[in-house]
Amino acid sequence: MKVWSNTTLLLSDERLVEENSVESNMGMIKYQLIDKITVDTYPSLVPIVNGYQLEKSNQIIEMLNIKAKPLLPPTAAFLGVGKDGHTASLFPDSEYDFICEDPFIIVERVSEPFKRVSLSATVLTQTPFLFFLVSGKEKQPIIDHIFNASKDDLMLPVQSIIQHAKADILLLCDQQAAAI
Numbered sequence: 001m002k003v004w005s006n007t008t009l010l011l012s013d014e015r016l017v018e019e020n021s022v023e024s025n026m027g028m029i030k031y032q033l034i035d036k037i038t039v040d041t042y043p044s045l046v047p048i049v050n051g052y053q054l055e056k057s058n059q060i061i062e063m064l065n066i067k068a069k070p071l072l073p074p075t076a077a078f079l080g081v082g083k084d085g086h087t088a089s090l091f092p093d094s095e096y097d098f099i100c101e102d103p104f105i106i107v108e109r110v111s112e113p114f115k116r117v118s119l120s121a122t123v124l125t126q127t128p129f130l131f132f133l134v135s136g137k138e139k140q141p142i143i144d145h146i147f148n149a150s151k152d153d154l155m156l157p158v159q160s161i162i163q164h165a166k167a168d169i170l171l172l173c174d175q176q177a178a179a180i
Contacts (some may be wrong), residue, residue: 002129007043010071012079013089013107013118016057023114046071048117057106058116064117068103076129077119083138085145085156088119092156119155125164132158132169137176146171 011025019027026048034042046067052060079087086092089107100120107116107163124130134143146159162169 002041004037004043005041008046008071009043010046010068010074011048012077012124013116015112016049016054016060016117018054019049023130047127054114055130057117061102061104061106061117064104072103072123073128074123074127075127076131077124077127078131078133081132081134081139081142081158083136083142085142085158087132087158087161088124089116090121090157092154114177116132121161121164124161126166128167130161130165130167133170134171134177137175137179140179143173143177151155154158172179
């Protein structure tokens, strides 16, 4: 059975940590998805660090952008929403630019000891299907903000992506996140 034979997985964001770290999205995807596939074919998974030292973020991002360009825009993106309104690694307290030529950007946050890579807002807004998966009571204020914010309220990264998207968007919330 060749269920995954034409599928390539490209992470929307990753922390530049060791793959065996609990902070690693790549490690989580391998453990929670790839390692549990019981058919003969696997999806292709685009590596983020790709053998470079974690401190060499410029080399990592340069190679990732080269590898990612032929795969863009993705067919679909499955994204989370943070309790601060971030999506991918586009945070309210980080500078991000909708006009970015590169598919991936480096994100640095003073509150974290590691750097991140994130798909740019440009790529996310060009993706044909965006699925936002939201769970937990702590996300309810963000869902409320997305649907009820006034023009004077702070525009959160997830709102910016939704507002500028040229995509079909599906926001899937559990009962706790959706309780408005």
